[in-house]
Amino acid sequence: MLVQKYKDMLSGKSVIRQLSEFASARGRQIGYENVFDYSLGNPSVPVPRDFTDGMIELLSTRESGELHGYSPSLGIDSVREAVAASLEKRFGLPYRKEHIFMASGAAGALAHAFRLVAQAGEEILTFAPFFPEYHPYVDLTGAVLKVVPADTESFQINFEGLEEMLTEKTAAVLINTPNNPSGVVYSADTLEGLARLLRERSQQYGHDIYLISDEPYREIVFEGVEAPFVSAFYENTIMCYSFSKSLSLPGERIGYVAVNPYCRDGKDMAAMCGQISRGIGHNCPPSIIQLAVARVLEQTADLGVYETNMKLLYRELTGLGFTCVKPGGTFYIFPKALEEDAKIFCQKALEYDLVLVPGDTFGAPGYFRMAYCIDTEKVERSLGALRRFVKEQYG
């Protein structure tokens, strides 16, 4: 018989996906340029030229078996070495090849990190607002995702809530900074406080509580904002990285797990990821993409457009009276809706061809997310629609 739980999931359609489908349908009606689609976090800028040139060079010069053959199960050695060396150079921790496990994007990296440290019956804590896919990612491992309510003042960590929810059952705490959907970057104070609390409770409970740091937006940080390196604050950190956003290639499924070199058992953990892979059919990211990415580890796509867009939106939104924490990075902004039910608010916005996502999806009702990874020219044109929407509905 078919396994019922997956059949049941078919009816629970993602709100983001539905909105994005609405935007496409509306685009076919009135022209795509007239739909202000802020629903999807799909990078809008091209991959770096060197990535494309590197791929073509690999295809033109490398012997087929060497280029397209099986990757070792933890990733290609030279690629793991290059990632470790780059992390050490940039962030100062003594990463080596054995701390790096190449993974198919952040989804692949997180699937391994969760299984490394959490079993059925144990808990992983995260903080609202949060990326909604964390729920199936964790829940289908048998562990349970628990969500600490948001600190809506700052979207930093709500420590009171965290202290209450940390228990002996807590296997790991999962953070995402710079954050989807709030755009907020956790401060050094936040990370110090978190590390202190996790050390205390690890001692109290007699087992390590791991910090899983989901960092796909690490390279998208705006001027004047300092983004502290999470792993430097807490030894038992498992970093999950993806090149999807920094290099604009979310379809190519490439990222890694980097275990803090000071982590207890740190030398075994990447190797354990290789064993986890056997149970979930992972078996490495594509070889050619591993090799091509290793050549542009310290490059990014031209990410400046996201900051330009953020400034335009932040100025307009605050000018219109929205309560809004200024994003420090990512390509998201997360203002408070102008009425209590953000779902109704976002529904009304659709009449102005503004596609916004209600915060309920991210565990923060009453807010909404705009993903501004779109052309600046379109952001500019959307401002008129935004003004009309606010004036006519809430003026």
Added chain:
Amino acid sequence: MLVQKYKDMLSGKSVIRQLSEFASARGRQIGYENVFDYSLGNPSVPVPRDFTDGMIELLSTRESGELHGYSPSLGIDSVREAVAASLEKRFGLPYRKEHIFMASGAAGALAHAFRLVAQAGEEILTFAPFFPEYHPYVDLTGAVLKVVPADTESFQINFEGLEEMLTEKTAAVLINTPNNPSGVVYSADTLEGLARLLRERSQQYGHDIYLISDEPYREIVFEGVEAPFVSAFYENTIMCYSFSKSLSLPGERIGYVAVNPYCRDGKDMAAMCGQISRGIGHNCPPSIIQLAVARVLEQTADLGVYETNMKLLYRELTGLGFTCVKPGGTFYIFPKALEEDAKIFCQKALEYDLVLVPGDTFGAPGYFRMAYCIDTEKVERSLGALRRFVKEQYG
């Protein structure tokens, strides 16, 4: 705390991997050309020229966002349509896009197929000799893999063993034809008998028993051998395909699940795979590889060398007195060892720089596997070593 079961797995090193490491070490000593490494099933022939040209064309002409953007969670629509159309044209079943789920190689496809139909406590049956990774693939889902002993006369299905082991707990039967490690192709008689038995027992137990057909060697079939299309025999078949062997690109992680169009609930099953993905961090094969493979669906690498190698080895082995079923496809051959313990036999062979894999690994003690995906010139040179080995040790 780290999850112990994955830590424990670190000590259980794969025999194939150990032998392959021995071969590399020995190669550094005496030169790689002097080690007759028959351990690994890594394709030895280059990818088709059209694949490489297609990749370069995609990289040179497609807009970055279109080329490297997120793939829909079941795979790129046009790719799924092309796969369905090609299967329908070649094999006559009315496949449509909704029956196809693009997966990261056979490992990815199988990870989805197992979760579609089997839950903790249920059983999946397979037949010795079998690909040893089936054990972690199945066991880590919570279901149990049970192995029907081999029919060592023919390496077709041992129906007596199967009838005994099929029970109410059987969720699926897993087959692999052309077979790794025996090289045998299941006959139409075998598949008809299997389908008849599965229908009977499905009726008797009141639930469908699925057939999961792992077909990475489908395109490697030798002259004069007819390879029946498995899905045509049994409606509840889930085919797991990989392009790794047919196109010689195992590192690029591309394959698919194809649900038999006549399968009960067949229209939901690919969509359910998309839900399963969320729990195992799968999230699609790489976009560019999907697009490139779709252009060469009906091509293969130049696979003729495998048949040439098989003929050389089969003639030599049978001439030397080995009992051996003639392979109908793949790049494996699975003769009976010349002493009872094939592990000792293979150990002795290493003294002649012949790297053979004992059948114990494949659930068939007393036999050994040779993976002849190597240059024909090397196969020819290995025959002398094989003769010396047999004469000196067993003459």
